[in-house]
Amino acid sequence: MRASRQETGCPPSAGEPASFGQLLRSLRQRRGLSLAQLATRAHFNRGHVSKIENGKRPPSVSFAKACDRALDAGTTFADIALALESASRPQRGWVRPGQLPSAKRNFVGRQEEMRHLDGLLRGAEQALAVPVAVISGLPGVGKTAVAVQWAHHAVNNGHFRDGQLFVNLQGPGPGTAATPSDVLADLLRTLGVPADRIPADLDQRAATFRSYLHGREMLLVLDNAADAQQIYPLLPGSPGCAVVVTSRSRLPGLMSVAEAATLRLTELCQPEAALLIRAIIGDPRADADPAAVDVLAERCGRLPLALVLAGEHIVSRQQRSADALARELKPERARLNLAEGDVVLRDAFATSYRALDEQSARLFRLLGLLPSRLIDADATAATAGVSQDEASRMLRGLDSVHLIHRQDERHYLMHQLLRTYAADLARQMDQEAGHIQALRSTPDGVTTGSAPLSSLVA
Ligand SMILES: Nc1ncnc2c1ncn2[C@@H]1O[C@H](COP(=O)(O)OP(=O)(O)OP(=O)(O)O)[C@@H](O)[C@H]1O
Ligand SMILES: [Mg+2]
Incomplete structure (x- = not known):
């Protein structure tokens, strides 16, 4: 019988994932047993149990089975130990994972961001914490390119000797994001766990992954994350590892749980932008x-x-x-x-736009019609015909997915291309677009956020 997540005392998926040892301690405590009592029940000595709980010794399959019996945990621990055993067995043809896409020959700029990521790694060496960096920004701003470029740079400098894992999490876009459970199964396969040894339960998969990474120096690049929930179960716990996440969202939850450092990318400066065209x-x-x-x-x-x-x-x-x-x-x-090949600029924006709720999508479109890239929160409320609080909430939401960029308490900027995209959509979809545009061309149109606009909007 398989123990349920609740019975094993596993942390919920949204929380910090556990290794084998953490999972064992958690269930032992839930059963009200001391280390010595578990040791007696499992017929292992107390020191051995303690070392495994603290991740200082890998669990054998016989130990795991004894724990399952002692804690009435079904096959929870045996499944993990079996998967770990398969992964650590030398396999013919298995090589250290090196899944990074190739670095860009024409990579330009981003020196400050690279230094920031270097600093994160140095800080983590001292703090014994797993460094987690989130690179976020608007569609196509170069998040993946920076993550990959830095990862190669770190590997060239002798970091992550045990390998580099790269996963496309396939967010955003409704219904398209990869599930943590599927991602963990893929990662475990990559690390050498045969398909029939991969545990079925999400927490067991996460525990196997964490235990496998224990004591190793591995880089995990999680590209294109949808939200923080998708990330939590994938986080390693071993200080030699590091995680770089890219996302179109700021992933605020990740900062509180994993103390992730954030890098918000903006467009290139003029000389670098010209240099990139020149390089191509x-x-x-x-x-x-x-x-x-x-x-x-x-x-x-x-x-x-x-x-x-x-x-x-x-x-x-x-x-x-x-x-x-x-x-x-x-x-x-x-x-x-x-566009070139099947990559179309408009489509890159569309995936972010389609993930918005109806109200925010409408506001985004109307913002494209405002006379200036600088968005004033009060004028926005008038334009959209909503209260100022409501407008502020929606603006914060658009900022969190990088469709606008916060300047100060009341002002936001919209990137010029996103603005064109938003206005184009508004002209196709919103009856009021014509009226707003007409006002935009008059001297005291929407710049003042004047009352007539709100009355135009349903
Ligand atoms: N600094 C750079 N130097 C050279 N090329 C770059 C740079 N930044 C990005 N690029 C190129 O620009 C294109 C878009 O970059 P990238 O895919 O990294 O953007 P992204 O922010 O990850 O986009 P998305 O939000 O769709 O994931 C890619 O072809 C990438 O190689
Ligand atoms: Mg990307």
Whole structure:
């Protein structure tokens, strides 16, 4: 019989995941037993039980079975020990995991972010904590690129000798995110646990993963996280490990549970944005018209994804110049159609937009119609016809998923390309868009957040 999560005293999935030893201690205490009593029941000496609870010794299968019997825990501990035993058995063809995607040849800038991540690692060496860094920012700003670049840099400097794991968590987007249970099963398979030895229960999977990583130096890159709940069960507990998470959300919950450090990426500065285009199209084409490269970088909003799409567009067309593309992108809406292969700029924004609730989605669209990129919370309330508290709440929500960027208590900025995208949607979907736009073009239109707007909105 398998013990349920409640019976084993496991922490809930939203909390800190446990290793074999932590799980054992938790259930022993729930059963009201001392270390000595468990040792007697399981026929092992007290010191042995203590070392396993403290993660200082790996559990054998016979020990785990004895604990299951002594604690009436079904096959909870045996399942974990069997999985661990399979993973530690030398296997033919098994190599240390090195799952990082390749680093970018054309990587530019982000020196400060790299230093910040280096510092995190150094701090953790002293604190004996598992460093967790969250890199967040708007779609296509370069979160994955920074995580991967830094990971290679750390490996080159001799860190994470036991391997690097890279997982795409497939968030955001309703219903698409990978479940922690499936991710753990994949990770355990990668670490050498045969499919039939992977425990069925989420907590057992997490405990096996944590126990396997105990004492190892492993980097875990969790790319594209949907929310903090998806991350908790995947966190290792061993100080030699480190976790880098990328997400379009700020994952606030993770900061309180895992004390994660955060890095919020913004668009590149002008020289770096131009450098990225230059790196892709090559010096001869960039030198032919450096001013056009600068204009193009601005029209791409200095957003790495747009810059890369623009650069690749030029490279893939022999006769195309930076100037010709810059002119083609003069109308703001044309920029949303930047695409190469199956990557389309508009689609990158759409996955974040579609994850919004109906009210926030409507507000996002209307914000695109405001006369300035600078959003005033009071004017927003008037535009959307909601109370100021409600407007503030929704603005904070949009900020937490990086669709706008908080400047101070009452002001937010929207990235130029997102603004174009939002306005485009508003024109298609919102009856009031025409009225708002008409006011936008009058001298005392929405800039003042004036009353007439709210009356236009249902
Ligand atoms: N600093 C950089 N130097 C060179 N290329 C970059 C840089 N940052 C990002 N890129 C490139 O820009 C594109 C978008 O970057 P990336 O995929 O890392 O963005 P992201 O923020 O992870 O996007 P998403 O929100 O969709 O996950 C990629 O082709 C990436 O290689
Ligand atoms: Mg990414």
